[in-house]
Amino acid sequence: MPVSAKGKVDIVSFLMNRAIAAVTVLLSAAFFGAQAQDADDLPDRLRLGVIVAADEGARDRVEPFRLALEDIADLPVDLFLMETMADAAEAIAAGRIDYARLSPSAYAAVHQLCACVEPLVTAGPDDFPARFYAILVAGAGAEKATLTSLKGTRLAVGGAHAVTGYRVPLANLAADGIDARSHFGALVEVQNPLEGLRAVLDGRVQAALAWSTLAGEAKNGYTAGTLNDYYVSGGAGFENLEIVWRSPPIPYSAHSLRKDLPDVLKRRLRAGLMDLRREAPDAYLAIEPDLPGGFEPVVHADYRPLLRTFEDAYATVLDPAGR
Incomplete structure (x- = not known):
């Protein structure tokens, strides 16, 4: 006896529902089985x-x-x-x-x-997002400073164990294709990041490594970091500093x-x-x-x-x- 179009649809629907139900049972069993296995693997303390x-x-x-x-x-x-x-x-x-x-x-x-x-x-x-950045700061001039324009100049850095004043920026500049040792004319060690900013402003170096949240108001040096410390201290020439490079965000x-x-x-x-x-x-x-x-x-x-x-x-x- 021929099956009507509606009958074919009913049969297909029935078979699909059976398949969906079977898959649901299998997935549920797998999920709860995994949960039970995880629970069994929990440490005692x-x-x-x-x-x-x-x-x-x-x-x-x-x-x-x-x-x-x-x-x-x-x-x-x-x-x-x-x-x-x-x-x-x-x-x-x-x-x-x-x-x-x-x-x-x-x-x-x-x-x-x-x-x-x-x-x-x-x-x-x-x-604000829970991240901060290593930054490279230069003196602001008639033209915006770039890594290219700073080639051959003097860069203020922290000690070899300083995270944002040395290790992170040098490694991540290298990842960006800039070998700081060959790109800059000299790496000049300074006592701390604030001393690096002062060295930029008085012309001892042309750029310095520092850190910042880069959150909040730029005109105040952002919410925290070397620029903010300098701004809060009332340091002269704050407006003559600009960020040339930043690292990826750091938790x-x-x-x-x-x-x-x-x-x-x-x-x-x-x-x-x-x-x-x-x-x-x-x-x-x-x-x-x-x-x-x-x-x-x-x-x-x-x-x-x-x-x-x-x-x-x-x-x-x-x-x-x-x-």
Whole structure:
């Protein structure tokens, strides 16, 4: 007996619905199976490392954050006090702790050691994006200065270990095709970034390395950084400075977790930390007293400006002897 057009449509609809239902069951089983597997992989407890330096009251100070982290992770959290950032970096690389608030440079160093960590969030100082920049500043003239026009001139730099005054800008200028050692006539070490700006204005050098948030009002030197410090200090000639180059944005911190921990725990921690300033401001300020702006999510690639400073391709330009 011939099937009508409507009958064919009904049959096709029936078969499609059966297929969709079957796929839904399979996907649901896979999803909940993965969730159950992740739950089985959760550690018994989380080991938190906190840098205390000379703060004798550090354990009491960070207790609100430890308790909040227990609620977020739904796991007991053990606190390990570290004297220095280097201690925390070495401990998380060796697997003695699971979680640490690292500086951007320390995160890059740990990744260079073991590629065993990943960042969850970074904190910011205010409601602007939680990033800052290494910058190259020159004197403003009749024509806007460029990297090309500065070729062969003198550049003020910080010491070889300075992050935004040396390592980040030299590595990232090299990534942009500018070898600072051959491009500039001389690299002149100055005591600090403010001294570099003064050297530009008095003609000792033609450009200097510094840092800035590049957020807020340019006429005030932005919200923070070397230009803002100079503006606030009432330094003469501020209006005669201009930014010629900026690095990619750099996160302020790296709340980092061991990469081998289960993804369900990483997602849980990132989500909880994102809400921490709003839901438990005392706990947030216990771990980020100097960056009260709240957490933002980050990924490994956000630290690329720092990661470059540990790569062999940029070792020569970062070597003070140029070897």
